[in-house]
Amino acid sequence: MSTTAILLFAILGLGFLITFQIAKASEYVGVLKGEKKSFEQSNRVNAFLMVVFLILGLIGIYWCHDLFYHRTLMPYPSASDHGEKIDTMMFITIAITGVVFFITQILLFWFAYKYQYTEKRKAFFYPHNTNWEILWTTVPAIALCVLVGFGLYYWYQVTGNAPEKALQVEVTGKQFSWVYRYPGKDNVYGKKYYRNIDETNNNQLGIIWDDQYSHDDIVTTEALYIVKGQPVKINISSRDVIHDVGLPHFRMKMDAVPGTPTTMYFTPKYTTEEMKKITKNSKFEYEIACDQMCGNGHYSMRGIVKVVTPEEFILWKAKQKPAYLQVFPDKDPANQQKSADSTKPASPPVAAN
Amino acid sequence: MSNEAAMHGHPEVVTTHEAHHDEHHVHHHKETFITKYVFSQDHKMIARQFLITGMAWAVIGGLMSVLFRLQLGYPDQSFPILEDLLGRWAKGGKITAETYYALVTMHGTVLVFFVLTGGLSGTFANFLIPLQVGARDMASPFLNMLSYWFFFLASVVMFSSLFVQTGPFSGGWTAYPPLSALGDASPGSKVGVDLWIVSMALFVVSSLLGGLNYISTILNMRTKGMSMTRLPLTIWALFFTAVLGVLSFPVLLSGFILLLFDRHAGTSFYLSDIYIASTQTALPNEGGSAILFQHLFWFLGHPEVYIIILPAMGIVSEVMSVNARKPIFGYMAMVGSLFAIAILAFLVWAHHMFVSGLNPFLGSVFVLLTLLIAIPSAIKVFNWLTTIWKGNIRFTPGMMFSLGFVSLFISGGLTGIFLGNSTLDIHLHDTYFVIAHFHIVMGVAGFFGMFAGIYHWFPKMFGRFMNNTMSYIHFWVTMIGSYLIFWPMHYEGLAGMPRRYLDYSNWLSFNQFNDLNKFISTVAMVVFAVQLLFLFNFFYSIFKGRKVTVKNPWGSTTLEWTTPIIAGHGNWPGEIPEVHRWAYDYSKDGREYISQTEPVTPDEKPH
Numbered sequence: 025m026s027t028t029a030i031l032l033f034a035i036l037g038l039g040f041l042i043t044f045q046i047a048k049a050s051e052y053v054g055v056l057k058g059e060k061k062s063f064e065q066s067n068r069v070n071a072f073l074m075v076v077f078l079i080l081g082l083i084g085i086y087w088c089h090d091l092f093y094h095r096t097l098m099p100y101p102s103a104s105d106h107g108e109k110i111d112t113m114m115f116i117t118i119a120i121t122g123v124v125f126f127i128t129q130i131l132l133f134w135f136a137y138k139y140q141y142t143e144k145r146k147a148f149f150y151p152h153n154t155n156w157e158i159l160w161t162t163v164p165a166i167a168l169c170v171l172v173g174f175g176l177y178y179w180y181q182v183t184g185n186a187p188e189k190a191l192q193v194e195v196t197g198k199q200f201s202w203v204y205r206y207p208g209k210d211n212v213y214g215k216k217y218y219r220n221i222d223e224t225n226n227n228q229l230g231i232i233w234d235d236q237y238s239h240d241d242i243v244t245t246e247a248l249y250i251v252k253g254q255p256v257k258i259n260i261s262s263r264d265v266i267h268d269v270g271l272p273h274f275r276m277k278m279d280a281v282p283g284t285p286t287t288m289y290f291t292p293k294y295t296t297e298e299m300k301k302i303t304k305n306s307k308f309e310y311e312i313a314c315d316q317m318c319g320n321g322h323y324s325m326r327g328i329v330k331v332v333t334p335e336e337f338i339l340w341k342a343k344q345k346p347a348y349l350q351v352f353p354d355k356d357p358a359n360q361q362k363s364a365d366s367t368k369p370a371s372p373p374v375a376a377n
Numbered sequence: 378m379s380n381e382a383a384m385h386g387h388p389e390v391v392t393t394h395e396a397h398h399d400e401h402h403v404h405h406h407k408e409t410f411i412t413k414y415v416f417s418q419d420h421k422m423i424a425r426q427f428l429i430t431g432m433a434w435a436v437i438g439g440l441m442s443v444l445f446r447l448q449l450g451y452p453d454q455s456f457p458i459l460e461d462l463l464g465r466w467a468k469g470g471k472i473t474a475e476t477y478y479a480l481v482t483m484h485g486t487v488l489v490f491f492v493l494t495g496g497l498s499g500t501f502a503n504f505l506i507p508l509q510v511g512a513r514d515m516a517s518p519f520l521n522m523l524s525y526w527f528f529f530l531a532s533v534v535m536f537s538s539l540f541v542q543t544g545p546f547s548g549g550w551t552a553y554p555p556l557s558a559l560g561d562a563s564p565g566s567k568v569g570v571d572l573w574i575v576s577m578a579l580f581v582v583s584s585l586l587g588g589l590n591y592i593s594t595i596l597n598m599r600t601k602g603m604s605m606t607r608l609p610l611t612i613w614a615l616f617f618t619a620v621l622g623v624l625s626f627p628v629l630l631s632g633f634i635l636l637l638f639d640r641h642a643g644t645s646f647y648l649s650d651i652y653i654a655s656t657q658t659a660l661p662n663e664g665g666s667a668i669l670f671q672h673l674f675w676f677l678g679h680p681e682v683y684i685i686i687l688p689a690m691g692i693v694s695e696v697m698s699v700n701a702r703k704p705i706f707g708y709m710a711m712v713g714s715l716f717a718i719a720i721l722a723f724l725v726w727a728h729h730m731f732v733s734g735l736n737p738f739l740g741s742v743f744v745l746l747t748l749l750i751a752i753p754s755a756i757k758v759f760n761w762l763t764t765i766w767k768g769n770i771r772f773t774p775g776m777m778f779s780l781g782f783v784s785l786f787i788s789g790g791l792t793g794i795f796l797g798n799s800t801l802d803i804h805l806h807d808t809y810f811v812i813a814h815f816h817i818v819m820g821v822a823g824f825f826g827m828f829a830g831i832y833h834w835f836p837k838m839f840g841r842f843m844n845n846t847m848s849y850i851h852f853w854v855t856m857i858g859s860y861l862i863f864w865p866m867h868y869e870g871l872a873g874m875p876r877r878y879l880d881y882s883n884w885l886s887f888n889q890f891n892d893l894n895k896f897i898s899t900v901a902m903v904v905f906a907v908q909l910l911f912l913f914n915f916f917y918s919i920f921k922g923r924k925v926t927v928k929n930p931w932g933s934t935t936l937e938w939t940t941p942i943i944a945g946h947g948n949w950p951g952e953i954p955e956v957h958r959w960a961y962d963y964s965k966d967g968r969e970y971i972s973q974t975e976p977v978t979p980d981e982k983p984h
Contacts, residue, residue: 040913044847077857132762141771145769152707199562277804277807283664284667316553319563
């Protein structure tokens with residue numbers, strides 16, 4: 025055991041001992057002074073502390089807000105249209121609950137102070153009052169109707185069906201990373217079956233290569249590329265345990281459940297580059313955080329989202345080689361071209377027309 | 378069965394209550410150490426057994442949180458002492474990922490079930506129900522004893538799981554499959570889960586034996602004149618708690634048994650389409666639904682939080698009324714709101730699953746039902762506020778913790794309105810906002826209810842008082858510390874910081890809170906140390922505390938204070954007192970308090 029640890033335990037032990045001695049001494053003093061007198065004294069002290077706690081607490085709330093608010097996501101605009109709705113809902117809820125919070129907490133500690141024991145006062149026998157009780161049943165009920173109303177209004181917008189023109193991306197979680205798949209030019213994902221998963225042969229998702237639609241599918245683990253201003257529909261699945269696609273900057277989240285595909289959709293509003301300027305942070309990246317406990321590497325299951333302009337997206341996509349061609353390089357027209365070129369150097373280009 | 382017969386459990390003493398009471402005091406059972414302290418059938422002893430076992434678990438569970446807070450607060454420091462304590466689980470003095478996840482899982486399981494359910498309900502239901510309804514003991518003292526020993530057995534199994542080679546279960550206290558079903562996905566999901574499930578099954582048995590007993594005692598064994606509407610609110614709260622437990626724990630057990638089948642019998646209730654990378658195999662299971670487990674789990678899991686908070690509410694209502702020297706405001710509204718919460722508890726479970734791919738329409742139904750709970754909760758808060766309004770408040774330690782409970786319940790309850798609203802839950806789900814919410818409203822508030830109860834009924838339990846100075850230090854440090862720990866966590870949640878992460882240093886979005894995490898960890902350690910002071914005060918006062926010299930030290934109306942200072946098995950030496958009025962006649966007609974046993978005089982105003 026290190027010396028600092030021993031020192032810490034010694035201080036702790038000493039603290040206990042001193043507290044205990046003071047506590048015992050004050051009990052004896054109480055007995056000497058008379059039970060009633062010492063009770064009245066400690067009652068006054070605690071009543072006073074109640075109101076001190078209230079005031080320091082309110083200052084503390086302000087101070088805490090001042091320290092930490094700018095480190096949250098709230099001062100910056102949400103990176104998606106759905107996120108903006110969620111932020112609006114957040115502010116409505118903060119306003120309503122904030123009012124209730126301050127009223128009830130102030131009443132609680134103020135009453136505790138004001139109605140502390142004195143010999144003169146007789147407590148007021150007041151067992152019930154129907155009018156008051158009706159009041160504080162209906163007022164919260166109305167406030168909640170407002171919150172439920174706004175909440176569900178936004179909820180249906182956020183969870184509605186993605187528009188037809190939405191960009192399709194599939195995100196698959198596995199212990200402990202993310203795999204992204206784009207359906208390619210035909211905009212249809214090739215079929216997959218989990219028993220086809222073959223890590224050694226570059227088939228992380230179990231894509232069925234016999235399916236024609238799979239041949240142009242792009243599979244990448246680099247980053248999730250999506251386009252500013254274009255709705256994106258994310259098809260989410262998992263390969264092993266439950267994960268969760270958490271996108272804090274977009275205020276979106278959806279579980280990845282093995283055997284049960286899920287989806288989310290939203291429209292990105294700012295490119296990664298724009299967000300760097302908004303947050304005044306040159307290192308800014310949109311991150312995907314796994315939000316469902318998925319094993320010992322849960323905390324390291326990090327993904328990157330790149331929001332790009334439509335032009336950048338076309339360029340990026342053009343550079344990607346379909347997974348099919350990575351597995352079967354001989355099927356790659358570029359390779360065939362090369363081998364054809366080497367055997368028949370004189371023949372004219374095939375794609376001239 | 379009459380009270381006497383229930384107490385002795387001998388069929389030959391099944392005689393009428395009236396014929397028997399006079400000679401009651403001549404019954405002498407030879408009590409050995411074993412029958413008095415170990416296999417006791419006296420509800421008061423069983424209550425103390427639950428309390429002390431719960432305290433042992435609270436220390437273990439709390440210590441676990443100190444260990445993982447060390448990692449969260451000081452991720453790049455190493456503590457050689459940890460290696461001394463934990464061996465290979467903290468190689469080089471740093472908590473490994475495996476250890477971290479085992480610690481958070483066990484911390485949750487232990488505190489939710491073993492401390493705040495077993496320790497809280499087990500203690501106060503056992504102690505207060507027979508004393509406050511006017512019964513000699515529980516309906517079945519023998520089942521009651523079994524209830525404790527099943528709890529003890531569950532504790533032994535859970536504790537032993539900490540020492541298995543592959544480690545205790547580490548997939549979170551909610552035990553979501555497939556993670557909890559597949560040993561190859563996580564070492565903690567090997568034998569650790571089996572022990573965890575066995576322990577939880579034993580715990581469910583204990584909880585059912587206890588719950589059925591509580592319900593039948595409250596319904597059948599109230600003394601003469603004790604109508605249901607004359608019951609103290611503690612009893613109402615414990616009654617609804619027991620009903621919740623009896624109806625929801627079996628569902629949890631069924632969920633666990635299916636999980637056990639998936640683990641060992643090759644079934645596919647929860648498993649489908651799984652490829653395990655560590656062994657490079659695709660599992661044969663197809664067609665199961667991992668979400669099914671979440672439904673079964675939360676069908677208990679949500680009522681469970683009310684199983685924790687309702688007894689605390691009952692205790693707080695009682696302690697607050699006694700020490701404000703005023704009747705609880707709106708007794709029937711308090712009972713009605715407890716009832717409403719108990720009903721709604723069964724109808725809101727899917728609000729834990731808003732982002733699990735649940736149908737959005739179904740989600741919206743659960744939003745509505747969830748936010749409805751805020752109405753009975755608001756009624757309770759306003760009624761508590763009105764109870765102290767124009768009172769004459771004595772700040773006993775029990776009263777302080779009751780006031781603290783109300784403050785925490787408001788703070789944590791209001792953040793529940795954020796999380797219960799599915800729109801906001803998308804952003805806040807599984808972030809530190811959730812941690813802050815449920816620790817304040819369920820964890821700390823539940824503990825405050827428990828502390829209020831312990832301080833208030835300690836004189837009845839042990840015939841001595843606890844030391845006031847240590848109690849006040851305990852209260853203020855815990856109160857301030859709890860807010861310092863959990864209030865700033867809301868901000869981490871608003872930054873989207875996910876819970877259950879070992880280390881945030883590789884994240885651009887969540888690494889801005891290093892100083893705050895350090896602060897929270899430090900405060901957590903101080904608060905934990907003060908709980909040790911409480912424990913010291915508790916055990917010291919059992920033997921050395923100031924002696925109680927009067928039967929009714931708090932000037933309380935309820936029946937438990939009409940028993941002798943140290944009540945024997947059977948509670949009242951003579952006849953069980955008859956009840957003539959409700960439990961809350963404080964400061965009525967110019968009198969300090971009027972005991973429930975006092976007949977109503979003809980000129981008395983009805984309340």
